[in-house]
Amino acid sequence: MFPAKIWREFPQRYRLEAAKCKKCGKVFFPPRLVCNACSHREFEEIKLPWEGTLVSYTIIRTPPSAFSDQAPYAVGIIETIPGLQITCQIVDADLDKLHIGQKLLLEFRLIQKDGKQGVLCYGYKAVPIDAHNS
Amino acid sequence: MAGIVGYGSYIPRYRIKVEEIAKVWGTDAESYKKGLMLQEKSVPAPDQDVITMSVEAARRALSRAQIHPQKIGAVYVGSESHPYAVKPSGTVVAEAIGATPEVHCADFEFACKAGTEAMFVAYGLVCSGKIQYGLAIAADTSQGAPGDALEFSAAAGAAAYILGTENVAVEIEDTYSFCTDTPDFWRREYQHYPEHGGRFTGEPAYFHHTLSSAQGIMKRSGTKPEDFKYAIFHQPNGKFPMLAAQKLGFKREQWEDGRLSPTLGNTYSGASPMGLSAVLDKAAPGDLILLVSFGSGAGSDGFILRTTDRIKDIQGKAPKTKQQLDCAKRYLDYGTYAKFRGKILKAD
Numbered sequence: 001m002f003p004a005k006i007w008r009e010f011p012q013r014y015r016l017e018a019a020k021c022k023k024c025g026k027v028f029f030p031p032r033l034v035c036n037a038c039s040h041r042e043f044e045e046i047k048l049p050w051e052g053t054l055v056s057y058t059i060i061r062t063p064p065s066a067f068s069d070q071a072p073y074a075v076g077i078i079e080t081i082p083g084l085q086i087t088c089q090i091v092d093a094d095l096d097k098l099h100i101g102q103k104l105l106l107e108f109r110l111i112q113k114d115g116k117q118g119v120l121c122y123g124y125k126a127v128p129i130d131a132h133n134s
Numbered sequence: 135m136a137g138i139v140g141y142g143s144y145i146p147r148y149r150i151k152v153e154e155i156a157k158v159w160g161t162d163a164e165s166y167k168k169g170l171m172l173q174e175k176s177v178p179a180p181d182q183d184v185i186t187m188s189v190e191a192a193r194r195a196l197s198r199a200q201i202h203p204q205k206i207g208a209v210y211v212g213s214e215s216h217p218y219a220v221k222p223s224g225t226v227v228a229e230a231i232g233a234t235p236e237v238h239c240a241d242f243e244f245a246c247k248a249g250t251e252a253m254f255v256a257y258g259l260v261c262s263g264k265i266q267y268g269l270a271i272a273a274d275t276s277q278g279a280p281g282d283a284l285e286f287s288a289a290a291g292a293a294a295y296i297l298g299t300e301n302v303a304v305e306i307e308d309t310y311s312f313c314t315d316t317p318d319f320w321r322r323e324y325q326h327y328p329e330h331g332g333r334f335t336g337e338p339a340y341f342h343h344t345l346s347s348a349q350g351i352m353k354r355s356g357t358k359p360e361d362f363k364y365a366i367f368h369q370p371n372g373k374f375p376m377l378a379a380q381k382l383g384f385k386r387e388q389w390e391d392g393r394l395s396p397t398l399g400n401t402y403s404g405a406s407p408m409g410l411s412a413v414l415d416k417a418a419p420g421d422l423i424l425l426v427s428f429g430s431g432a433g434s435d436g437f438i439l440r441t442t443d444r445i446k447d448i449q450g451k452a453p454k455t456k457q458q459l460d461c462a463k464r465y466l467d468y469g470t471y472a473k474f475r476g477k478i479l480k481a482d
Contacts, residue, residue: 010229014226014229014230015230015232050193068480069180069473069480070180091179091181092147092148092179092464107186107190108186108189108190108193108230109179109181109182109186110180110181110182110183110185110186111181120185120217120218122185122186122189122226122230125181128462130461130462131457131461131462132147132453132457132458132461132462132463133453133458133462134453
């Protein structure tokens with residue numbers, strides 16, 4: 001991981017900053033320079049909520065090498081606002097109890113380490129909503 | 135008067151019981167359960183560290199403070215398990231909560247009192263008028279070597295406090311600090327696990343400093359144990375804070391709500407600040423609170439706090455500490471715990 005690459009993604013990974021088209025209202029995450037719905041180039045910065053609904057998910061059993069210690073683990077598609085979906089890991093959950101339509105919270109977590117000496121990459125992951133955090 | 139505007143805590147879901155650790159090392163679980171009053175402890179998930187727990191606790195403190203993060207003029211993180219040796223935890227926290235770039239940022243270290251150090255300094259800056267709000271965080275993913283007595287208590291958690299002078303929910307009436315050179319517990323450069331002086335960590339270290347700090351601040355402020363509704367002490371286990379409270383003349387109903395260690399473990403820098411968060415979750419307006427931290431090396435910070443009417447307005451705006459401690463726990467066996475804590479590694 002080149003530090004500059006993850007540094008550019010901090011607004012999205014750390015604060016869920018999205019861009020809302022000032023002309024048609026379409027929301028982009030991550031932001032775009034040009035709206036693909038109306039070709040407008042001006043956007044308003046908005047922050048997505050740190051919660052959403054599970055739209056779909058899969059269980060990863062043969063992970064990439066950086067995630068080999070974590071298998072099996074869940075990756076889900078989560079709708080945070082109507083029509084806008086993000087993809088992230090689902091943690092602190094029983095994999096056999098995940099279900100589409102489940103409400104999830106997003107938490108700040110370590111996403112991956114660049115080896116033993118490299119930079120630490122942080123961002124969002126989803127956790128179940130229960131008596132622990134509601 | 136300056137004080138706490140918002141507070142928040144974070145406890146991981148994972149736990150390991152004392153029996154599970156004792157089973158592996160052939161030690162007597164009952165001696166830890168009865169002798170040190172430890173039942174179980176929190177364990178961070180592999181993707182949790184001081185930075186991630188600090189961010190979550192800080193976001194909860196912001197929910198209660200209801201201020202814009204750009205008004206925070208200082209972010210201080212006290213811990214002895216900062217993920218980076220060189221690069222402040224506070225920079226990530228400040229960036230994640232949206233407090234950058236006009237913010238003073240520093241990491242604090244003083245064994246288990248690094249968190250109250252952060253509170254002490256942020257409070258001073260707020261009182262001086264140099265900053266409008268200061269964020270002080272106490273967090274640790276505590277280290278304990280496999281088989282060492284510390285492994286039965288070393289736990290994980292965080293508490294965050296936003297200090298300011300407007301809309302104060304808890305006024306800070308006085309502060310006090312007591313410090314000497316006492317080598318009771320240390321970790322040398324490049325070492326993964328701390329060393330300690332066994333029983334030397336008790337009387338000359340924990341008790342001397344904790345009692346002196348409590349007595350010093352009560353003498354200076356003209357208060358007595360019976361004046362306080364709650365008293366919170368550093369809690370390396372379940373027994374030490376109870377004995378400290380009893381030696382000072384506090385009754386069980388005064389210290390019980392702030393002693394989380396029997397089921398949380400020792401969250402090092404987070405220990406007494408997390409006890410304070412549990413007390414604030416249930417405190418009523420006008421309650422007088424004594425907070426006494428302890429950090430090996432050694433020193434102790436004392437705070438006298440009094441809740442205002444606003445405490446009732448903010449208690450329900452974020453998850454409470456006891457609910458995180460008691461609900462939706464996920465128990466680990468020793469093997470999984472060892473993997474989570476990096477005590478066993480997969481071959482490259």
